Amino acid sequence: MPLQLQPNLAEPGQRYFRDFTPGDDFYEALIDAHRDLSDEQSQLLNAKLILLLANQVGDIGALKEALRIAREGV
């Protein structure tokens, strides 16, 4: 399965009237998850999050593609 690079966020069963809403919903939850954490704690949270999401994606080809894009320009 190729890596999904088009907007793809949505909550099942949720009706959206504005196209920016699902992305903003997720982004807010992401930033909220880091609330009151030290930088070091945030790093740990991020690392755990990546591992969880990698397992959810499953497809190692897609993950390698994501790793490649993420490393670009860094």
Place this chain on the structure above:
Amino acid sequence: MSTYTYPKFAYRAPTDLMAGAPQRRPLVIIGAGPVGLAAAIDARLHGLDVLLFDEEDSVSFGSRAVCYAKRALEILDRLGIGDPIVEKGVSWNVGRTFLKEEEVYRFDLVPEPGHKRPGMINLQQYHLEEALVKRATELGADLRWKYKVAGVQPLGEADNGGARISVGTPDGAFEIDADWLIVADGARSNVRRQLGLDIEGHVFKDRFLIADVVMEADYPAERWFWFDPPFHPNQSVLLHKQSDNVWRIDFQLGWDADPEEEKKPEKIIPRVKAMLGDDRAFTLEWASIYTFQCRRMKNFRHGRLLFAGDAAHQVSPFGARGANSGFQDTDDLLWKLALVIKGLAPESLLDTYDADRTYAADENIRNSTRSTDFITPKSAVSKLFRNAALELARTQPFARKLVNSGRLSVPSFLVHSALNTPDSEAFEGYMVPGAPLDDAPVRMAGRDAWLLDQLGNRFVLMVFVDGAQGLTPVQRTSLQALAQAPIPVQLLTVGAGGDVDDAQGLVARRFDAQPGTAYLIRPDQHVAARWRCADLASVQAALARATGQGLAAAVARPEAVAA
């Protein structure tokens, strides 16, 4: 101020209002900002007597609100001043977001054609207010300048409810009673404060500089937003074109900036020069330093006192959701208030103003808070994610959706409104009960026209037809009788052979309509109910629901004072 001459509105002594004081009026509005003035105009369109007090005698000082969104323009159309406002303003649809010097994201507010109004216009607030004052005056609203409200005292039922207002003028003080009071006295609302009503939310620790400069420039009429531009590193900058060659530049300064120091022209001019380049001639017209809060009152209705606009809720400026949502407040409020004042609906109808506009305020606060958190991240990790999203946005479509330089004002879908009749049949598209109506081009009597211009100010039952299909003669006769009811509903047929010709088929497409499909439209151009085939009883039930007849009984009915 080189491009604008401030009008001075004539003060009139309160002799007439002092005679036999306290007099009693059906409706008093406090505040002649955009929201108070829109309320006064709307009140007159509904035939209500209206008295408005403002402590100044001119329009807004400085360009202030600037951005008026499509929905606000549609409301201004309904109020009768859409055309002069849009002609004077600078219309735009496209926004570009830059990271350093590179464009990373671009949006189009009205991506599909077939709407009368653009996504947004930019116009100095004083121009807007001047047009509103003119319109309110020509409709017979009683506007009193230099009338300062010193206090408001809610009256008990023994005094027929309402409120007693203490007013100071250059010719002395007086008191006046109002059955209903619309409080639109702005973010620092004196009335709200004096009554000790709570407004909760949070202050953002950041400062911004607005510089309005006059210059000849052929930049396109677009919203340009920079993250970390070379001319203002580590901060954001926003550029907007206004009318009369005035350009609004908004510089993020950070919390540590000294507002007194930053206000000085010798400090501002180098910032502008760094942005525009040294050789572009400009003059500084107006500057202001601002901070902001996102907060709202717990309730917008307090008995006979109705709070609207900034007095009731405040947002960050990213998204232009302040003045725009204020117009939506009055849009929602005035038809309800008119029905209540005329004795045609229970007072509890106004509880739906409270419920639906606090819902909308929460949506506005949520969106403007999210934009603010993206633009001015509060922690290192938040900034890291922000920068990562911006970096990815250069090449990856999904990340562009996450870039948030302001989610520009759009009206709420009032899907939870108690006034909606839930669908009992299947429909596609966005025109759900509670939706603000989509516009569409139509033909009427052989001329081009717009759908929204045919709606508003009264209930309309829009029935789709195709020649003889969609409405039988018997059905037509029975639905036409709705126009004679105490709360009239006007039948409007749409389609071939109808009152409105849907020449391009866009109305039918946007409303997922077939011959026979019917929509009950509120006076504020929102969907109340819809059917695949309308019968009289269903329409009457939906109308009763949309006018609060089924809501829990109100304490008492106000005096019926129809003008």
